Amino acid sequence: MKCKHFLLPLFILITHHCLAQFNDTTHYYTNFSSAGSINKTDQTSTYLLNNSFKFGIKKKTFAMNFNNNWIYGKADHIISNNDFATSLDFNLLRNDSARFYYWGLANYTTSVSLKINNQLQAGTGGAYYIVNKKNTVFNISDGILFDRGDLFLDDGTHDVYSTYRNSFRVFFKFVIKDLIVFDGSDFIQNSLTRRSDYIIRSTTNLSVKLRKWLSFTTSYNYNRMNRTARENSLLSYGLTAEKYF
Structure with a gap:
C-alpha cells in the first residue's frame, strides 16, 4: 500500500528578547518563544x-523572574497535552558578588499529560554558587515548599492533598568561546511524609551562536509526577533571536 508521509518541524522561537547578562544600566528582560511540530x-x-x-x-541585591509556559497538543484528534505552568520567584543577595543567597517561589501548574487538575506550590530556601564565573556557573539550592494538589490517579481516584516537600535543584551553565552555551536545571521535590511521592523536573539547553543576535537552540524537557505515575518529555529545536537592553 502506498503511504504518504509528511513531517513538518516548526520549532522556531519567533521573538526571543533575552537578557543573558545584566549590568549597571540594564535591569529588565522579556522573553517570548513559540515552537511546534506537525506529523501526518x-x-x-x-x-x-x-x-x-x-x-x-x-x-544589585534583588532579582525576580515571572515565567509562563503552555504546551498544547493532539494525537489523532485526542488531546495529549494541555499543560500550563506559571511561576514567580525572587532572590535576595547581600551584594551582586555574594555566593550565598535566599530564594522564594510561588508556582501554579495544570497538566493533562501529568493528570494534574490544579497544583499550587509556595516556599523558600537558600542557594549557593559553587562556581560563578563568566563562562562557568554551577549552583545548588535547597528549601521547603508547601504543595496543595488536585490530581487524578490511574484508577480514576480524585486525589486532593496537601504536603510539604523538600525542593533540591542543580543549575549549570557553560559558555565555550562565546559561541556555544550549554545550560540546564534539574529539580527533585520529595514529600516529607510519603517516600513514593516525588516530582522530577529537568531542562537542558544547547545553543550555537550563528550571529551576534541569532542562535540555533535545542532544548530537552522531562517531567515526572510519581503520585499519578505519569511523565512527559519534549525535545524542541529552532532559532533564537536575542536583544539586550
Whole structure:
C-alpha cells in the first residue's frame, strides 16, 4: 500500500528578547518563544505547540523572574497535552558578588499529560554558587515548599492533598568561546511524609551562536509526577533571536 508521509518541524522561537547578562544600566528582560511540530501519515496525525513568556528584573541585591509556559497538543484528534505552568520567584543577595543567597517561589501548574487538575506550590530556601564565573556557573539550592494538589490517579481516584516537600535543584551553565552555551536545571521535590511521592523536573539547553543576535537552540524537557505515575518529555529545536537592553 502506498503511504504518504509528511513531517513538518516548526520549532522556531519567533521573538526571543533575552537578557543573558545584566549590568549597571540594564535591569529588565522579556522573553517570548513559540515552537511546534506537525506529523501526518495516512493513518495518524499529531501536532504540538509550545509557547512561553518570561519577564525578569535584577538589581544589585534583588532579582525576580515571572515565567509562563503552555504546551498544547493532539494525537489523532485526542488531546495529549494541555499543560500550563506559571511561576514567580525572587532572590535576595547581600551584594551582586555574594555566593550565598535566599530564594522564594510561588508556582501554579495544570497538566493533562501529568493528570494534574490544579497544583499550587509556595516556599523558600537558600542557594549557593559553587562556581560563578563568566563562562562557568554551577549552583545548588535547597528549601521547603508547601504543595496543595488536585490530581487524578490511574484508577480514576480524585486525589486532593496537601504536603510539604523538600525542593533540591542543580543549575549549570557553560559558555565555550562565546559561541556555544550549554545550560540546564534539574529539580527533585520529595514529600516529607510519603517516600513514593516525588516530582522530577529537568531542562537542558544547547545553543550555537550563528550571529551576534541569532542562535540555533535545542532544548530537552522531562517531567515526572510519581503520585499519578505519569511523565512527559519534549525535545524542541529552532532559532533564537536575542536583544539586550
